[in-house]
Amino acid sequence: MRHYQIALSLLSAAVLSACGGSGSEGPAINTSVARGTLYANPPNLVPIPQASGPALTKLDPVVFKAMLEAKKPGLTQVTGTPKCEISTYYMKYATVGGANEATDATGAIMVPSGSDPACTGPRPVLLYAHGTTVEKSFNMANLRDNSEASLVAAMYAAQGFIVVASNFAGYDVSSLTYHPYLNADQQADDMVDSLRAARAAFPRINAQDSGKLVIAGYSQGGHVAMATQRAMQQKYASEFKVSALAGMSGPYAMALLGDAVFAGSPNAGGTVFLPMITTSWQKSYGNIYASANEIYEDKYATGIETLIPGGLTMTDLFTTGKLPSLAMFAKDSLPGPSTPAFSGFFGDGNLIKTSYRNAYLADAQKNPCGTNPADPLNCSPANAFRKAGVKNDLRNYVPNVPVMLCGGGSDPTVFFASTQATAGFFLAKGFPSAYLTTLDVDTNPTSAADPFAAAKVGFAQSKAGVIAAAVAAKQDPATAVASVYHGTLVPPFCNAAARGFFQQVLAK
Numbered sequence: 001m002r003h004y005q006i007a008l009s010l011l012s013a014a015v016l017s018a019c020g021g022s023g024s025e026g027p028a029i030n031t032s033v034a035r036g037t038l039y040a041n042p043p044n045l046v047p048i049p050q051a052s053g054p055a056l057t058k059l060d061p062v063v064f065k066a067m068l069e070a071k072k073p074g075l076t077q078v079t080g081t082p083k084c085e086i087s088t089y090y091m092k093y094a095t096v097g098g099a100n101e102a103t104d105a106t107g108a109i110m111v112p113s114g115s116d117p118a119c120t121g122p123r124p125v126l127l128y129a130h131g132t133t134v135e136k137s138f139n140m141a142n143l144r145d146n147s148e149a150s151l152v153a154a155m156y157a158a159q160g161f162i163v164v165a166s167n168f169a170g171y172d173v174s175s176l177t178y179h180p181y182l183n184a185d186q187q188a189d190d191m192v193d194s195l196r197a198a199r200a201a202f203p204r205i206n207a208q209d210s211g212k213l214v215i216a217g218y219s220q221g222g223h224v225a226m227a228t229q230r231a232m233q234q235k236y237a238s239e240f241k242v243s244a245l246a247g248m249s250g251p252y253a254m255a256l257l258g259d260a261v262f263a264g265s266p267n268a269g270g271t272v273f274l275p276m277i278t279t280s281w282q283k284s285y286g287n288i289y290a291s292a293n294e295i296y297e298d299k300y301a302t303g304i305e306t307l308i309p310g311g312l313t314m315t316d317l318f319t320t321g322k323l324p325s326l327a328m329f330a331k332d333s334l335p336g337p338s339t340p341a342f343s344g345f346f347g348d349g350n351l352i353k354t355s356y357r358n359a360y361l362a363d364a365q366k367n368p369c370g371t372n373p374a375d376p377l378n379c380s381p382a383n384a385f386r387k388a389g390v391k392n393d394l395r396n397y398v399p400n401v402p403v404m405l406c407g408g409g410s411d412p413t414v415f416f417a418s419t420q421a422t423a424g425f426f427l428a429k430g431f432p433s434a435y436l437t438t439l440d441v442d443t444n445p446t447s448a449a450d451p452f453a454a455a456k457v458g459f460a461q462s463k464a465g466v467i468a469a470a471v472a473a474k475q476d477p478a479t480a481v482a483s484v485y486h487g488t489l490v491p492p493f494c495n496a497a498a499r500g501f502f503q504q505v506l507a508k
Contacts, residue, residue, distance in 0.1 A: 027040040027041055027042050027043070028040070028041045032094065033094050033102045034094060035094055035095055035096060035189070035192075035193050035196070036093060036094065036095070036192070036193040036195075036196030036197055036200075037093060037094040037197065038091060038092075038093050038196075038197035038198075038200040038201055039091075039092045039093060039094070039104075040091070040092065041200055041201055041204055042089070042201055042204035042205050043089040043090055043091035043092075043109065043201050043205070044089060044090045044091075045057055045087060045088070045089055045205075046088045046089065046090050046108075046141050046142075046143075048088070048143055048144050049144060050063070057087065058085045058086070058087050058113070059085060059086040059087075059088070059143065059153075060085055061081070061082035061083060061084060061085060061114070061158060062082075064082045064086065064153070064154070064158060065081060065082050067144075067150070068082075068150065068154055071147070071150070075154070075492065076154070077458075078458055078492045078493065078496050079151070079154040079155050079158070079492065079495075079496065080154075080155075080158075080159060080496075082154060082158035082159075083112075083114065083116040083118050083119055083158060083159055083160065084112035084113060084114045084116060084118065084119035084157065084158050084159065084160055085112065085113045085114045085119070086110050086111070086112060086113075086143070086153055086157045086158060087110070087111045087113065087205070087206075088108055088109070088110050088111075088141055088143055088153075089108065089109040089110075089111070089141070089201065089205055090106065090107075090108060090139075090141040091106065091107055091108070091109060091194075091197055091198065091201060092104060092105070092106045092173070093105060093106075093107070093193055093194060093196070093197035094193065094197075095169055095189065095190045095193040095194075096169075096186065096189055096190075096193075097169055097170075097176050097178075097180060097186065097283075097284075098178075098180035098183045098186045098280060098281075098283050098284030098285075099283065099284055099285075099286070100186075101176075103169050103174065103175055103176040104169070104174055104175055104176075105166055105167060105168060105169040105170075105171070105172075105174045105176075105190055105193070105194065106139070106141075106166075106167045106171075106172045106173060106174060107140060107141070107164065107165055107166040107167050107194045107197075107198075108139070108140040108141035108149065108163070108164075108165045108167075109162070109163070109164055109165075109198050109201060109205065109207065110143075110152075110153055110156075110157035110162070110163035110165070111157070111162055111205055111206065111207045112157050112158065112159075112160050112161065112162065113206070116160075118159060118160035119160050121208060121210075122208045122209060122210035122211070123160055123161060123162045123207075123208060123209070123210055124160075124161055124162070124210050124212035124213070124214060124243075124502070124506055125161070125162045125163075125164060125195075125198075125209055125210075125212065125213050125214070126156045126161040126162070126163050126164070126214050126215075126216060126502070127164050127165075127191060127194075127195050127213065127214070127215045127216075127225075127228065128140075128152055128156070128163055128164065128165040128215075128216055128217060128221070128225075129165075129166070129187070129191060129215075129216070129217030129218075129220070129221030129222070129224035129225045129228065130148055130165060130166075130167070130168070130217070130218070130220070130221045131148060131217075131218045131219035131220050131221050131487070131491075132181075132219055132220040132269075132273065132276070133171075133309065134272060134276075134308045134309055134310070134312065134313065134314050134317065135309060135310070135311070135312070135313060136170070136171055136172070136309040136310055136311065137171075137172065137311075138167055138171045138172060138309070139167055139171075139172050140152070140165040140166070140167055148218070148491075149165070151491060151492065151495065152165060152495070155492075155495045155496065155498075155499050156495075156499060159499065161214075161499075161502075162202075162207050162209065164194055164195050164198040165194075166190055166191055166194035168180075168187065168190055168224075169186070169190050170309060171309055177306070178279055178280065178283045178305070178306075179276070179280060179308075179309055180280050180283070180284055181220070181276040181277055181279070181280035182220060182223055182251065182254065182276075182277055182280060182392055183280050183281065183284050183392060184223070184224075184227035184230075184391075184392045184394060185227070185231070186284065187223075187224040187227055187228070188224070188227040188228045188230065188231035188232075189231065191215075191224060191225075191228040191231075192228065192231060192232070192236060192240070195213075195240070211241075212243050212506055213240060213241065213242050213243055214242070214243050214244045214245070214246070214502045214505070214506070215228055215229050215232075215242060215244075215245050215246070216245070216246040216247075216248065216495075216498050216502075217246075217247065217248065217250065218248040218249055218250075218491055218494065218495070219248070219249050219250065219251075219413070219414060219486065219487075220250075220251070221248075221250070222247040222248045222249055222250020222251070222252065222414075223247075223250040223251050223252055223254075223394065224250075225245060225246070225247050225250070226245060226247045226250060226252055226394050226399075226422075227394060229242055229245045229399060229401065230394065230397050230399070233397070233399065233400055233401075234397065242401050243401060243402075243502075243505055243506060244401050244402045244403070244404070244501065244502055244505040244506075245399060245401055245402070245403045245404070246403075246404040246405075246406065246498035246501055246502065247403070247404070247405050247406070247419075247422075248405075248406045248407060248490075248491070248494040248495065248498060249406070249407040249408065249411060249413075249414050249419075249486060249490055249491075249494065250405075250407075250414065250418065250419070251414050251418050252393070252394040252395065252418050252419070252421075252422040253376070253393055253394070253395055253417070253418040253421045253422055254389045254390075254392045254393040254394075255369045255370065255376065255377060255379075255386070255389040255390045255393040256369075256370055256376070256393070256417065256418060256421055257389075257414075257415060257417075257418055258385070258386065258389040259364050259369065259370070259386075259389075260415065260417070261274075261328070262357055262360045262361060262364065263335070263338060263361065263364070264335050264336060264337050264338035264342060265337075265338045265339075265342050265415075266328040266329070266342060266345035267412060267413050267414065267415065268412040268413045268482060268483075268486070269314070269413050269486075270328055270345070271323050271324050271325065271326065271327070271328055271351050272308065272314060272317060272323060274328070274351070274352070275296075275304050275307065275308060275323070275351075276308050278292075278295060278385065279304070279305045279308070281385070281388040281392075282305070283305075285384075285388060287384045288384050288385055288388065289384070292304050292305060294353070294356060295352060295353060295356045296351060296352065296353065297350060297351060297352070297353055299321075299349075300322070300323060300324075300351055307322060307323075323351065324347075324349050324350060324351050326344045326345055326347065327344075327345065327346065327347040327348065327349050327350040327351065328345045328346070328350060328351055328352055329345060329346050329350050329351075329352055329354070329357055330346065330347075330348075330350045330354050331346050331347050331348060331350075332354075333346060333350070333354045333357055335361075359383065360383055360385065360386065363381055363382050363383035363386055364381075364383075364386065366382075367379055367380055367381045367382060367383075367386075369381065369386070369390060370421075373421065373424050373425065373428060374425065374428035374429065376393075376395050376421070376425060377390050377393055377395060377396055394422065395421065395422055395425040398426055398429045398430065398431050399426065399431065401435075402435045402436075402437075402501075402505050403426070403431075403435065403436050403437070404436075404437040404438075404439065404497065404498055404501040405419045405422065405423050405436070405437070405438045405439070406419075406438075406439040406441065406494035406497050406498060407419045407439075407440065407441070407490065407494065408440065408441055408442040408459070408485060408486070408489065408490040409440040409442045409443060410442055410485065411485055411486050411490065412482050412485060412486065413485070413486035413487070414486060416440065419438065420438070423436060423438045437501060439452055439455070439494070439497055441455050441456055441459040441490060441493045441494060441497070442456075442459060442460075442463075442490075443456055444456060444460075445457065451500075452497055454496075455493040455494075455496055455497045456493075458492075458493055458496075459489065459490070459493045462489055462492075462493075463481055463489060466480050466481050466484060466489070467480065467481060
């Protein structure tokens with residue numbers, strides 16, 4: 001999904017408001033670098049410009065519904081009609097980078113209010129982790145232009161959840177020069193620090209915390225959400241009490257996915273994701289390579305560490321030749337594609353050097369991981385990338401809260417095998433099946449009593465619409481579906497299922 005930076009006028013208005021431009025008292029400023037420090041309290045209230053009329057500092061449910069329907073007709077049939085007004089705040093806070101260096105990050109707090117019973121009194125808090133984006137300007141406080149932010153606002157804030165959503169270190173105006181992508185420890189700490197900062201702001205922005213905390217995330221954010229719950233369970237148990245976790249389409253089983261890609265099953269978008277991962281792990285651990293040329297073909301190696309996140313969209317990265325759109329491996333690299341469906345990832349202008357792939361595969365053969373699904377990380381890879389994959393694989397603990405794992409069974413970007421393997425591991429380690437919900441929205445309802453029938457039927461209808469449009473445009477339907485499967489088709493239905501899951505847990 002594409003995301004856009006808040007206009008300068010929008011930021012200026014927020015800053016002026018927060019600094020007393022309207023005659024109000026300015027925020028208290030804290031310059032400490034201690035983790036979780038909120039730099040300006042209260043944080044900036046973000047007005048939302050309207051096509052007709054003035055910017056709104058409080059988003060009315062009727063106006064928000066119109067915004068959502070204008071962008072995607074029928075979306076509120078999935079999200080539900082907004083019930084609450086939403087006030088969105090933009091915060092900046094202190095956190096750490098991948099090498100535990102002091103840095104900062106920004107994020108959003110969405111506060112519901114209004115006369116509906118779902119919007120009044122103490123409210124549950126949703127700590128949300130966003131999906132992968134290549135654009136540094138990404139900002140979850142931008143409900144007008146950021147499609148993920150508006151979806152989260154509609155699904156949760158407009159239904160009575162206080163939402164805390166980090167932009168992550170390395171994005172927006174963060175001073176970190178890279179993003180610690182899929183670094184489980186750092187991203188969990190970043191999320192913890194965002195919640196600490198938000199909690200400091202709650203009394204100043206009329207956010208009444210009920211004490212109930214749930215965690216969710218999509219794609220990269222699914223991994224981050226699970227890593228955050230693990231950290232709160234293992235490192236911060238005295239500070240945080242989590243009620244439930246919902247991971248959606250997340251790469252939890254990092255070692256499994258990495259080995260699958262190099263064995264001949266690359267994922268859609270992998271020519272972008274792999275550089276993000278290697279840069280993150282190199283900056284964090286310092287041992288992935290001595291030079292980027294060890295991994296990447298020379299035409300791509302120069303400048304690749306500073307390429308993402310940056311100012312280019314994913315399409316720009318491909319059209320400018322900064323990265324290949326599909327060719328992960330050389331045409332003659334062996335073994336070839338695991339099935340014909342992956343043949344497009346082998347070709348000219350490839351990203352990864354065959355010599356590096358050969359070294360990776362040799363280590364995978366000598367030091368295999370995943371041979372025992374109940375103990376998949378009982379392995380000792382020598383390859384530095386594979387070592388980091390094991391380090392950031394989340395199949396090494398058992399949650400102590402109810403868990404939902406949602407995704408699409410034919411996802412070409414984050415293979416559903418990650419969800420299946422993680423769920424299988426939890427169960428093998430004794431996690432009660434009654435507390436684990438695994439949902440593939442790309443399946444038929446099991447019966448009239450299927451609690452997720454609406455999500456499954458809705459997904460099927462959306463997919464059918466994409467197919468029909470492709471046929472009408474004389475395009476390949478399979479390609480059309482694959483191009484929107486992960487980023488557009490699955491998110492609304494997994495989020496709707498996650499919200500229902502949370503509401504059920506919180507009602508007990």
